[in-house]
Amino acid sequence: MGTDRGRLGRRGEDLAAAWYQRRGYRVLSRNWRCPEGEIDLVCRRGPTVVICEVKTRTSGAFGPPQAAIGAAKRRRLRKLAARWLGATGTRCAVVRFDVAAVHGDLVEVLEGAW
DSSP, X not given: OOXXXXXXXXXXXXXXXXXXXXXTOEEEEEEEEETTEEEEEXXXXXXXXXXXXXXXXXXXXXXXXXXXXXXXXXXXXXXHHHHHHHHHTOOOSEEEEEEEEEETTEEEEETTOO
């Protein structure tokens, strides 16, 4: 990711991953890809696996970062989560979908966003 946008996204993902790690989560995957799409972060703490979509913004001009995640993106992430679980053989009791909204150095994680 050599572009400014790519660097911004990577920095947001780094900050979000650090947020989870400080709270006792283990980051299992970053930028996991398959033909259907990509999962930004997969984290785990205990029986819970978290699929996290990271949205990074430099300004509020286009609304809050989490507003960029519509119904189609949520559906796609549910399918990607099932694909990731199958591909990795990971078993868990709970799969939770979070959104990490990053603005500057501020990380706000909406746990159980859908």
